[in-house]
Amino acid sequence: MKSKENSSEKKNDSDFIESLTKGVLSNNTSILGKAITLVESERREHQKLANTLLEKCITHRADSIRIGVTGVPGVGKSTFIEAFGKLFINDGKKLAVLTVDPSSSMTKGSILGDKTRMEALSKNPNAFIRPSASGGSLGGVARKTQETIILLEAAGYDTIIIETVGVGQSETAVREMVDFFLLLKLPGAGDELQGIKRGVMEMADAIAINKADGDNIKSAELAATEFKRALHLFAPKASGWTPEVFTCSALKNKGLKEILSCIKNYVAQNRESGFFERARQHQNKNWFKRHLENSLLKDFHENPEISNSLEQLENQVVKGEITPFMAAERLLKTYRDI
Amino acid sequence: MKSKENSSEKKNDSDFIESLTKGVLSNNTSILGKAITLVESERREHQKLANTLLEKCITHRADSIRIGVTGVPGVGKSTFIEAFGKLFINDGKKLAVLTVDPSSSMTKGSILGDKTRMEALSKNPNAFIRPSASGGSLGGVARKTQETIILLEAAGYDTIIIETVGVGQSETAVREMVDFFLLLKLPGAGDELQGIKRGVMEMADAIAINKADGDNIKSAELAATEFKRALHLFAPKASGWTPEVFTCSALKNKGLKEILSCIKNYVAQNRESGFFERARQHQNKNWFKRHLENSLLKDFHENPEISNSLEQLENQVVKGEITPFMAAERLLKTYRDI
Numbered sequence: 187m188k189s190k191e192n193s194s195e196k197k198n199d200s201d202f203i204e205s206l207t208k209g210v211l212s213n214n215t216s217i218l219g220k221a222i223t224l225v226e227s228e229r230r231e232h233q234k235l236a237n238t239l240l241e242k243c244i245t246h247r248a249d250s251i252r253i254g255v256t257g258v259p260g261v262g263k264s265t266f267i268e269a270f271g272k273l274f275i276n277d278g279k280k281l282a283v284l285t286v287d288p289s290s291s292m293t294k295g296s297i298l299g300d301k302t303r304m305e306a307l308s309k310n311p312n313a314f315i316r317p318s319a320s321g322g323s324l325g326g327v328a329r330k331t332q333e334t335i336i337l338l339e340a341a342g343y344d345t346i347i348i349e350t351v352g353v354g355q356s357e358t359a360v361r362e363m364v365d366f367f368l369l370l371k372l373p374g375a376g377d378e379l380q381g382i383k384r385g386v387m388e389m390a391d392a393i394a395i396n397k398a399d400g401d402n403i404k405s406a407e408l409a410a411t412e413f414k415r416a417l418h419l420f421a422p423k424a425s426g427w428t429p430e431v432f433t434c435s436a437l438k439n440k441g442l443k444e445i446l447s448c449i450k451n452y453v454a455q456n457r458e459s460g461f462f463e464r465a466r467q468h469q470n471k472n473w474f475k476r477h478l479e480n481s482l483l484k485d486f487h488e489n490p491e492i493s494n495s496l497e498q499l500e501n502q503v504v505k506g507e508i509t510p511f512m513a514a515e516r517l518l519k520t521y522r523d524i
Numbered sequence: 525m526k527s528k529e530n531s532s533e534k535k536n537d538s539d540f541i542e543s544l545t546k547g548v549l550s551n552n553t554s555i556l557g558k559a560i561t562l563v564e565s566e567r568r569e570h571q572k573l574a575n576t577l578l579e580k581c582i583t584h585r586a587d588s589i590r591i592g593v594t595g596v597p598g599v600g601k602s603t604f605i606e607a608f609g610k611l612f613i614n615d616g617k618k619l620a621v622l623t624v625d626p627s628s629s630m631t632k633g634s635i636l637g638d639k640t641r642m643e644a645l646s647k648n649p650n651a652f653i654r655p656s657a658s659g660g661s662l663g664g665v666a667r668k669t670q671e672t673i674i675l676l677e678a679a680g681y682d683t684i685i686i687e688t689v690g691v692g693q694s695e696t697a698v699r700e701m702v703d704f705f706l707l708l709k710l711p712g713a714g715d716e717l718q719g720i721k722r723g724v725m726e727m728a729d730a731i732a733i734n735k736a737d738g739d740n741i742k743s744a745e746l747a748a749t750e751f752k753r754a755l756h757l758f759a760p761k762a763s764g765w766t767p768e769v770f771t772c773s774a775l776k777n778k779g780l781k782e783i784l785s786c787i788k789n790y791v792a793q794n795r796e797s798g799f800f801e802r803a804r805q806h807q808n809k810n811w812f813k814r815h816l817e818n819s820l821l822k823d824f825h826e827n828p829e830i831s832n833s834l835e836q837l838e839n840q841v842v843k844g845e846i847t848p849f850m851a852a853e854r855l856l857k858t859y860r861d862i
Contacts, residue, residue, distance in 0.1 A: 237849040244847045336847075467842045474841045474848040478834075479821060481852045482859075486820055496816075503812045504805045509582045509674075510812040511575040514819045521820070522860070 203235060207242045213341040215314060222316060225333045228326075230488065240333055243340035248280075250339050251453055252346045254360040256386065257370030262396045263349050266370060266436035268304045273446050274345045275312045282314040282343035283307070286331050286350040286360050314343060328359040329480065332473055335363065361389045362469055365462060366449050369393045371413070373406035387413075388420055391429055392448055398433035398441065406433040425461045427452060486521055495520055541573060545580045551679040553652060560654060563671045566664075568826065578671055581678035586618075588677050589791055590684045592698040594724065595708030600734045601687050604708060604774035606642045611784050612683045613650045620652040620681035621645070624669050624688040624698050652681060666697040667818065670811055673701065699727045700807055703800065704787050707731045709751070711744035711771075725751075726758055729767055730786055736771035736779065744771040763799040765790060824859055833858055 206224070209217025225236045257263050267283055274281045283304065308315045316334065335346055348364055350356045361367050369390035387393070393413050398406030413431045423429070430448050434441030456462035486492055499513040544562070547555025563574045595601050605621055612619045621642065646653045654672065673684055686702055688694045699705050707728035725731070731751050736744030751769045761767070768786050772779030794800035824830055837851040 237847075237853065241847050241850050244844070470842050470844075470848070471838060474838060474851060477848045478852040478855060481856060482820065482824055483817060485856055500809060500812060504808050506582070506808075509575075509579050510808070510815045512579055513812060514816040515575065517816060518819060518823055522862075524860075 203238050210341050218341050221337050222334050226330045240336050243336050247339035248342050248344045250344045252364040254348050254364035254367040256350045256357050261370045268307045269436040270442050271307050279345045280312050280343045281345045282338040283347045284316050286356050332363050357386050366391050370396050373402040373409050394432045394434050399435035399438045541576050548679050556679050559675050560672050564668045578674050581674050585677035586680050586682045588682045590702040592686050592702035592705040594688045594695050599708045606645045607774040608780050609645050617683045618650050618681045619683045620676040621685045622654050624694050670701050695724050704729050708734050711740040711747050732770040732772050737773035737776045
C-alpha cells in the first residue's frame with residue numbers, strides 16, 4: 187500500500203503517461219503494446235493511469251471502420267482475417283486485429299494458437315495483431331476491447347477487425363462496438379440452418395460461406411441460397427441495409443474482394459444517410475452507461491470499509507438476524523458517509 | 525416535493541405501518557392486499573415505508589414450503605394450480621399463489637384472464653391468490669415477488685406456489701426463490717423434447733405431463749418415458765435428489781396426489797440432510813447481493829444532481845467532447861460528495 191502520494195510520484199506518473207501517449211500517437215508498436223497491457227490491467231492504480239492515457243488519446247483518433255467477424259470454431263476465422271486483411275493493406279489502409287474471447291482462459295487453446303496465427307499479417311508493418319485479453323468475464327473483456335480500440339485509432343489504425351468466437355453472448359458485445367458485422371459459415375446449409383442462432387443471423391450485415399473450394403463449392407452455393415432465403419424472413423434493418431450473402435475461400439483467396447466491396451458500399455451508404463454517425467453515437471451512449479454502472483459497483487465493492495461491513499451483514503442476513511433491505515440501507519449510508 | 529419532514533408526518537407514517545403490520549400478521553386479506561401494493565410501488569417514499577413494514581414482518585414468518593410451477597402457455601398451469609392447491613388446503617395448509625410474468629404488461633392477456641382464473645380457489649378462506657405485479661423488468665418483478673413472500677409468510681401462509689410462464693428467463697428468477705421446482709409439460713414427447721430448453725429441465729425437481737386424459741393418455745405416458753430417459757443425462761443434483769416424472773390430469777383431478785407425496789418426500793429428505801436450510805441461506809445471500817446492487821444503482825440514478833449531470837455529460841460523451849471514463853469519474857465524485 188502507498189503510504190503517501192507525493193508530488194514526485196505524481197511527476198513520475200505524468201511522465202510515464204506522457205511517454206506512453208507519445209509512443210501511441212507515433213505508432214511505436216512496442217509502446218502501443220505496453221499501453222494496451224496497461225488498459226487491460228485490473229489493478230486500481232493502473233486503471234487510473236489508463237484513464238488519463240485514454241483521455242489524451244481519444245481526441246487523436248483516426249477516422250476508422252470497425253468490422254466484427256464471427257463464426258463457430260473451425261469455420262476458418264484466422265485464415266479468413268489473414269487473407270481478407272491483406273486486401274485492406276493493399277488498399278493503403280492500416281489494419282489492427284483484436285480478439286474477443288472470454289472463454290480463452292478456460293480452454294487455453296488460443297494461447298498457443300495465437301502465436302502461430304496470422305503469421306504473414308503479423309509481419310506486415312501496416313498490420314497490428316493483438317490476441318485476446320486474458321479471459322475474465324465477457325463484460326470485462328468487452329470493456330477492455332473498447333478501450334483498446336481508442337488506442338489503436340489514436341495510433342492511426344483506420345481499419346479495425348474484431349474477431350470473436352461464435353459461442354455465447356460475445357457476438358452481442360462485439361456487435362455493440364463495430365460498424366459492420368460479418369458472419370462466417372461453413373458449407374452444408376441443411377444442417378447449418380438448424381443449429382444457427384437466430385439472434386446472430388439478425389445481427390449480421392453480411393454472411394460469407396467460407397471454405398467454398400474443391401468438393402465444397404456446390405454445397406457452399408446451396409448454403410448461400412438457403413441463407414438468402416432465411417434472411418428475407420427477418421425484419422428490415424434500421425439502417426435500411428439489406429444483408430448480403432457470399433461464398434468465399436480464404437485459403438484459395440477467392441471471393442474476398444466482393445466482400446470488401448460490400449463493406450465499402452455499406453459504409454458509403456450509411457455515411458450518406460447519417461446512419462453511420464448515429465449508430466456510433468448510440469454505441470457511445472450505451473458504452474458510457476455500462477462503464478458508469480460498472481465503475482460505481484466497482485468503487486463500492488473495492489472500498490475496504492464496505493467490504494468489511496458487507497461480510498458481517500451478509501452473515502447476519504443469511505442467519506435471518508437482519509433483512510436484506512435494512513442491511514443494504516446501512517451499507518449505502520456507510521458508502522455515502524465515507 | 526415535501527418541504528419538510530416534521531414529527532407529525534413521521535407519526536402518521538409510523539401509525540400507518542403499525543396498522544399495516546397488525547393487519548398482515550392477523551391475516552386481514554384486505555390489508556394484506558394493500559401491503560403487497562405498497563411493496564410493489566416504485567415510488568421512493570412508498571419503498572421506505574415498505575422496507576419498514578418488511579422489517580417488522582420478517583421475524584414473524586411461517587415455516588413455509590415454496591413451490592415454483594412453470595410450463596409453456598397452454599399447458600394448463602391455472603387449472604393445475606387450482607386442483608393441486610386444494611390438496612394442500614384439504615391437508616390443513618394455508619395456500620398463497622403468486623404469478624411472476626414480466627411479459628403480462630405487453631400481452632395484456634393475463635389481466636383479463638386473472639379475474640376468472642382459479643375461481644374456486646380464490647373463494648376459499650384458506651387460499652390467497654395474487655395476480656402478477658404490473659409488468660416491468662424481470663428483475664423488478666422478481667424483487668417484488670420475493671418481498672411479497674415475506675408478507676404472505678408473516679400472514680401465516682405456509683404453502684406458497686409461484687407460477688411463471690415457461691418463456692424467457694423468469695424460470696431462473698423463480699428457481700432462486702423456491703424450494704421445489706415443478707415443470708409442467710404437454711403429452712407428445714417427440715416434438716416436445718426437441719423444443720425444450722435444457723436449462724429449464726435441469727432446474728426441475730419433478731416433471732408432470734399434464735392433460736393426460738382421454739385420447740392423450742398414451743402419448744402422455746410415452747412422453748413420461750422419454751423425459752425419464754432424458755433426465756438421466758443430467759448431472760446429479762447438489763441435494764442428491766433424483767427428479768421424478770409424473771403424468772396427471774388437473775381437469776380430471778388425476779395423478780395429483782402422487783405429486784404432492786413427491787414434494788413431501790423431497791422436503792422431508794432435504795430437511796433431514798440439512799440441504800433445505802442451506803439452500804434457503806444460499807438464496808438469501810444471492811438475494812441480498814442483488815438487492816444491494818440494485819439499491820445502489822437506484823439511489824445513484826434517482827439522485828437529482830446526478831441525473832442532471834448525467835444528461836449533460838452523456839451529450840458530451842456522444843459528441844466526443846469528453847471520454848466515458850472522465851465523465852464517469854466526475855459523476856462518481858459528485859455522487860460521493862453530495
